[in-house]
Amino acid sequence: MAKERVPNVSVDCVVFGFDEEQLKVLLIEQRPMPGVAQIQYAIPGDLVFKRENLDEAAARILLELTSLKGMFLKQFKAFGDVDRVNKQKDKAWLRSFREKPDARVFTVGYFSLVKIDEYDPRAASFAGRAEWRSIKEIPSLAFDHNLILTEALKHLKSDLELKDLAFELLPDKFTLSQLQRVHEVVLEKELDKRNFRKKLKAIKGIHALEEKQKGVDHKPAMLYRFQKE
Amino acid sequence: MAKERVPNVSVDCVVFGFDEEQLKVLLIEQRPMPGVAQIQYAIPGDLVFKRENLDEAAARILLELTSLKGMFLKQFKAFGDVDRVNKQKDKAWLRSFREKPDARVFTVGYFSLVKIDEYDPRAASFAGRAEWRSIKEIPSLAFDHNLILTEALKHLKSDLELKDLAFELLPDKFTLSQLQRVHEVVLEKELDKRNFRKKLKAIKGIHALEEKQKGVDHKPAMLYRFQKE
DNA sequence: TCAAAAGTGTTGCATCTACACCCATGG
DNA sequence: CCATGGGTGTAGATGCAACACTTTTGA
Numbered sequence: 001m002a003k004e005r006v007p008n009v010s011v012d013c014v015v016f017g018f019d020e021e022q023l024k025v026l027l028i029e030q031r032p033m034p035g036v037a038q039i040q041y042a043i044p045g046d047l048v049f050k051r052e053n054l055d056e057a058a059a060r061i062l063l064e065l066t067s068l069k070g071m072f073l074k075q076f077k078a079f080g081d082v083d084r085v086n087k088q089k090d091k092a093w094l095r096s097f098r099e100k101p102d103a104r105v106f107t108v109g110y111f112s113l114v115k116i117d118e119y120d121p122r123a124a125s126f127a128g129r130a131e132w133r134s135i136k137e138i139p140s141l142a143f144d145h146n147l148i149l150t151e152a153l154k155h156l157k158s159d160l161e162l163k164d165l166a167f168e169l170l171p172d173k174f175t176l177s178q179l180q181r182v183h184e185v186v187l188e189k190e191l192d193k194r195n196f197r198k199k200l201k202a203i204k205g206i207h208a209l210e211e212k213q214k215g216v217d218h219k220p221a222m223l224y225r226f227q228k229e
Numbered sequence: 230m231a232k233e234r235v236p237n238v239s240v241d242c243v244v245f246g247f248d249e250e251q252l253k254v255l256l257i258e259q260r261p262m263p264g265v266a267q268i269q270y271a272i273p274g275d276l277v278f279k280r281e282n283l284d285e286a287a288a289r290i291l292l293e294l295t296s297l298k299g300m301f302l303k304q305f306k307a308f309g310d311v312d313r314v315n316k317q318k319d320k321a322w323l324r325s326f327r328e329k330p331d332a333r334v335f336t337v338g339y340f341s342l343v344k345i346d347e348y349d350p351r352a353a354s355f356a357g358r359a360e361w362r363s364i365k366e367i368p369s370l371a372f373d374h375n376l377i378l379t380e381a382l383k384h385l386k387s388d389l390e391l392k393d394l395a396f397e398l399l400p401d402k403f404t405l406s407q408l409q410r411v412h413e414v415v416l417e418k419e420l421d422k423r424n425f426r427k428k429l430k431a432i433k434g435i436h437a438l439e440e441k442q443k444g445v446d447h448k449p450a451m452l453y454r455f456q457k458e
Numbered sequence: 459t460c461a462a463a464a465g466t467g468t469t470g471c472a473t474c475t476a477c478a479c480c481c482a483t484g485g
Numbered sequence: 486c487c488a489t490g491g492g493t494g495t496a497g498a499t500g501c502a503a504c505a506c507t508t509t510t511g512a
Contacts, residue, residue, distance in 0.1 A: 009238065078337045106283075173504085194477085215484090422464090423466070427501090442464095446462070448508060
């Protein structure tokens with residue numbers, strides 16, 4: 001596959017993770033030039049290769065960033081406002097990294113759900129430039145990335161209710177409290193423990209293991225696994 | 230606004246209408262050159278202008294096509310497969326109408342809901358080249374437009390259930406049977422009349438008028454109007 | 459008077475919500 | 486033995502599916 005890039009269409013990938021407590025997003029540092037102190041944060045993305053489909057481009061970005069394959073990945077919206085890459089704050093970076101810094105660039109937004117404990121920052125080619133940020137503490141981002149993130153969250157939220165997305169954010173073995181916490185954080189509301197567990201019984205695919213949590217200073221929880229289908 | 234177009238990003242607009250019986254889509258004829266007999270059908274669309282946002286481009290296409298303003302319009306998906314405009318069947322048209330017939334073109338799909346009785350085919354600049362087709366009788370379309378249509382339907386279907394989209398397809402004054410029929414056609418399942426009406430009572434915004442259907446050879450139905458909010 | 463669609467309620471079943479106490483573990 | 490989160494059931498309210506007959510109109 002030729003590595004030549006289309007000049008004006010990119011894919012941005014909002015990577016969500018869950019760390020037992022908060023919903024997090026993977027942001028990358030964006031310096032106007034290597035070595036410069038001034039930093040801005042951005043959602044990872046790249047121009048699409050000339051012989052690459054959109055879904056492939058998104059998977060590639062995710063792989064480069066996380067060294068993870070086969071994670072949940074879904075297109076949610078295209079962004080193409082005339083001035084979306086035309087703000088003062090982004091000029092320096094564009095001049096350093098883009099052949100045509102003034103080109104109008106369209107981007108297709110994807111969101112991905114990864115198991116945060118499988119993520120190894122050292123393995124990625126963005127090494128050292130990526131960091132998890134709680135969605136409650138998002139700084140001002142490059143381009144229209146705050147908007148892209150907001151839209152991604154909106155889609156995640158409405159998808160979570162119906163589909164089995166929550167498991168994509170949890171480790172292979174998880175407790176029911178963790179599962180509940182994911183729902184609470186994403187949906188931004190508290191849930192009743194007993195009612196939540198009752199609903200789970202209706203979902204097939206959740207299997208109790210014969211194994212408990214270890215090393216916690218309270219009653220250890222039963223571990224579960226999710227098997228699709 | 231400059232009418233110059235971006236070379237490789239388009240917007241396609243799947244226009245749905247409802248004619249009392251079936252869900253319809255507006256297709257346009259696509260002749261390789263004016264006057265040529267050989268016809269292919271396509272979903273209306275156009276390359277985006279250089280100084281035009283995506284939503285604006287979609288509204289423009291809809292306006293040119295239907296002379297309607299303010300209709301429901303929603304982005305549902307971007308399409309960018311490498312070979313989506315690279316099939317034999319589409320070559321002739323591309324050579325006639327595109328400056329760079331071999332360019333890879335990305336497209337952003339929108340769907341629109343219009344009141345079919347407000348649509349005046351003569352008023353549109355696509356005059357005489359557009360026609361309503363039942364979604365049950367869709368021919369093989371240009372490019373990847375069969376896929377785009379399928380995806381649009383999928384999104385319409387899932388949106389209809391929760392939101393107030395059905396009213397967008399009906400005339401200003403409508404009967405409850407018409408409303409039910411829209412749901413049945415889009416969701417592809419029959420609904421129980423009494424249960425359907427019970428659910429409607431929960432939705433606010435539906436107001437009975439003091440007016441009945443005229444000129445039908447059966448008991449005339451009460452007319453209703455929908456007022457958002 | 460016939461055909462065709464409009465209009466209207468009840469019941470059983472499934473689902474949702476609200477709510478409080480005992481249990482197992484590590485420190 | 487204390488603090489911490491794990492784990493469990495019931496009752497009342499709400500929502501959903503199934504189901505049949507009478508009414509009004511034009512032809």
